[in-house]
Amino acid sequence: MAPAPKAAPPKKEDPPATSAAPEAAAAPAKKAEKGKRQKKHKEEKGVKAMYKIEGNKVTRTRPTCERCGPGYFMADHHTRYTCGHCGLTRFKQK
Numbered sequence: 797m798a799p800a801p802k803a804a805p806p807k808k809e810d811p812p813a814t815s816a817a818p819e820a821a822a823a824p825a826k827k828a829e830k831g832k833r834q835k836k837h838k839e840e841k842g843v844k845a846m847y848k849i850e851g852n853k854v855t856r857t858r859p860t861c862e863r864c865g866p867g868y869f870m871a872d873h874h875t876r877y878t879c880g881h882c883g884l885t886r887f888k889q890k
Contacts, residue, residue: 859886 846869848855861868861879870877870886877886 846857848857856869858869858872859877860866861870861882861884863882863884864879868879868881870879870884875888877888878884
């Protein structure tokens with residue numbers, strides 16, 4: 797005689813939906829929003845920050861990297877200029 801097949805475990809049933817359930821779910825969300833601060837997004841400067849237009853002349857506002865050549869502008873920090881491509885750092889003169 798063949799052994800009897802094992803019975804599958806009983807399935808968990810979802811609780812019946814009530815009108816109070818959506819309100820209860822919304823209450824913690826409001827509490828989280830109240831204490832949560834919005835993240836400030838920095839506005840990207842883009843290419844317009846790299847050049848300065850004076851009359852009919854265009855001048856560069858930041859120096860270019862000596863290693864990488866023209867087209868690679870250095871980042872302007874408080875005490876130094878840094879190339880983001882190769883990592884060259886040039887300190888500002890006082």
